[in-house]
Amino acid sequence: MHLYSSMPTAITPADLYEIKGNPAARAALATCNIYLVTARRRIYIDPSNVSREGNVVHGAFIVQRTSGVTHVPFELTITDEIVVNADYVRDVQVFGSGTHLAVVTEGNTTILAAHVVVAHADSALSGEDKDLEVLYVGQGIGRSGQRSAIDRLLNHTTLQRILADASTFRPDHELILLLYRFQNLKIMLSTGGDLNAEPEASSAEERLHVDRMHQATLSRHAQVALAEAGLIRHFQPIYNTQLKDSDFSARKKAKILQDLLRKDMTGLIVEISSGNVRSRLRTESAHPIDISQIFDEAALTGSRLESETDKRAWAAELHQMEHSHFAQFALTTPDERDSFVHGTIWQGETQRDNVPRS
Known part of the structure; x- marks a missing residue:
């Protein structure tokens, strides 16, 4: 079973309180x-280095690298995706703190956090910048299924602890909350095992079995629980x-994993992306994909x-991949998998050809 997410909405912790009192934002x-x-x-925006030509903003990011502080030029084209009335930009101003950019249009002022500018601007910021x-992974769906991630984060003691630790021990860092919708799944089927063995099921029984597999589904609550478990196990966030x-292959399994096995699912994939915010996710246990190790220079x-x-189109695919x-x-365990998937007896052989186990 393959669970995959929407693209995230990125907000700051302070945005939670703006959203709380904004019915339209809460609904979205x-x-x-x-x-x-x-x-x-x-990453700051340099308040002393910003100019505008129509709806194109030129400026510079201030970045702290191991070699020291550096300025990275950027170009931001203001579009309707990020600002209302983007065709009628009248002025742009950077907060003195360097944390926000204010875009003034006819009858409206939009405040863009620096991370939004980073996500939409063209610049030479590196992937490492x-x-x-990932500090923490959580779910925002209640027993009734009505509670959202916003509701959970507004009353979250772990988030309060993370904020306290950051202000004390990492004051040069910013916290960004990524909100995802996990509501899609795909079922993948494969065949294998001893291809020379006489099948125990009839053709009709096998067709029914395959049809049942294709129709397997999970409740929204179950999908969210599985996504959370998979992401925590993958990223190993320090605050979880x-x-x-x-x-996941232990004989004593969580109930949600037992439910998957009852549906004849023997593997789980949880896919998550951050392509729209142009920032890769990482922890000590889970590094970003290095596409240079997969494709040659021409590719x-x-x-x-x-x-x-x-x-x-190919550049967009590579961006999404990395x-x-x-x-x-x-x-299931390697021994269990070898019994019905990996081991094959080839024509003319009497022993199973076992796949090496890591």
Whole structure:
């Protein structure tokens, strides 16, 4: 079973209190059911270095790297995606703190946090500059299924502790909350095992079995619980205390994993992406995908593609790939899997050809 998310909505902890009193914003985020508390070294906007030409803003980010503080130029095209009345920009101003950009249009002023500018601007910021460390993974769906991630975060003691620790021990870092909707799943089926053995099921029974597998589904609550468990096990966030050491293939399983096995599911994949915020997710236990280890230079540049349309589409695919994580878990032990999937007796052989186990 493959669970995959929407793209996240990124907000600051302070935004929670703005959203709390904004019915439209609450409605827009009502179906967000998984949240990540993330951190990175703060990226500022230089208040002394900003200019505008129409709806294009030129400025510079202030970035703290191991080599010292540096300024990274950026160009931001203001579109309707981020500002109302983007075609009627009248002025742009940077807060003295360097944390926000104010965009003034006809009859409206939009305040953009620096992380929003980072996500939408063209710049030479490196992946390491923008990477987000996953500190905590949680779910925002209550027993009734009505509570959202916003509701949970507004009354969250662990978030309060993270904020206290950050202000004391990491004052040069910013916290960014990523709100996800996990409400999609795919079922993948494969065949294997001893291909020369006589099947025990009839063709009709096998067809019924495959049909039942194709129709397998989970409740929204179950999907969210599985997504949370898989992401915690994958990222090992420092502020999560449960599920970090869970063995999904152990004989004594959590109820939700037992339910998967009863549906004949033997593996779980939880896919999460952060491509829209242009920031990769990482922890000490889960590093971003290094696409340079997968593709050669020609593939990375798309030089073998003929049309510009294909090149842009391929670049978008690569971007999505390097901003995605795949938490993958077997629900059975190697011995169990060898009995029905991996071992094969080839024609003319008498022994099973066992796949090496890691």
